């Protein structure tokens with residue numbers, strides 16, 4: 001008696017299951033949605049022979065671009081993989097999901113997102129996500145609401161507000177995040193960014209955290225990541241980029257062990273606006289920054305830490321973080 005054979009069709013396959021993604025690497029007993037299925041010889045199925053199923057697969061092995069907006073709300077653990085020749089990084093991804101919608105047109109930041117996750121227990125691997133609207137409005141590539149949510153080897157491209165991490169505990173491992181203005185932002189989430197490349201396409205500010213009260217636990221920690229100009233930046237960005245500005249006065253953003261290129265302004269951090277500086281209660285901190293952008297007289301409302309105590313992954317995400325974060329991307 002043979003179980004079903006699952007052929008991973010095409011270039012983006014979704015595995016819908018209730019177990020954790022880590023367990024799913026050890027066993028595969030449920031067909032990934034979209035997979036071509038060959039049923040056991042006695043059963044009825046989409047294909048009765050393996051050869052027929054293989055013949056149905058596309059012969060095109062080139063990169064795939066999907067032009068659409070995606071919203072994920074279903075219950076249960078959900079994992080999506082894009083095809084790649086190198087799962088350890090975003091650099092060989094061949095799947096791109098792209099859309100071009102501004103928040104002004106969509107009605108909200110969230111609704112503009114090319115890829116919207118409103119659920120707990122979600123993982124995305126090796127997919128590039130773009131919002132190509134460009135300058136002139138908030139226009140999100142990713143809108144992420146949920147706890148136990150991880151993005152691994154992904155790349156996110158936008159201009160203003162590329163990545164919204166707004167709720168729950170979230171992990172970004174070995175990702176690429178590109179934008180110009182407030183391009184990593186949110187209000188309530190606790191987020192750990194590990195070994196990311198964060199790239200500016202124009203002058204502006206990388207993070208904008210906006211907890212809604214002193215007890216809102218929002219915190220962004222960016223560890224062991226590289227901050228640089230995007231290769232698609234036009235002109236020099238030397239000294240024109242800031243690590244963060246406070247969307248509200250309780251903003252909390254910490255960079256630990258990051259390499260900062262010379263695009264980072266010597267002040268490091270900036271006020272929200274002249275009328276509303278929002279600096280009263282911020283936690284804007286760096287630990288062990290290196291690179292040309294680590295030099296300079298930092299803004300008075302920021303601090304340099306002598307240790308990263310309090311800002312380790314377990315501090316940010318909870319002591320159970322190793323049970324849901326894929327440790328290959330730590």
Ligand SMILES: *[C@@H]1O[C@H](CO)[C@@H](O)[C@H](O)[C@H]1NC(C)=O
Nearest residue numbers: 052054055056057058059060
């Ligand atoms: C791919 O090519 C093979 C021959 O090499 C053919 O049998 C098969 O039908 C093709 N598949 C599709 C989906 O066109």
Ligand SMILES: *[C@@H]1O[C@H](CO)[C@@H](O)[C@H](O)[C@H]1NC(C)=O
Nearest residue numbers: 223224257308311312313330
């Ligand atoms: C930061 O990243 C480095 C390199 O991956 C790692 O050794 C270190 O433990 C990380 N720090 C925290 C606080 O997780």
Ligand SMILES: *[C@@H]1O[C@H](CO)[C@@H](O)[C@H](O)[C@H]1NC(C)=O
Nearest residue numbers: 147148317318320321323324
């Ligand atoms: C980890 O603990 C947090 C609370 O600290 C909880 O919200 C989350 O669901 C837990 N995750 C897992 C995978 O158990």
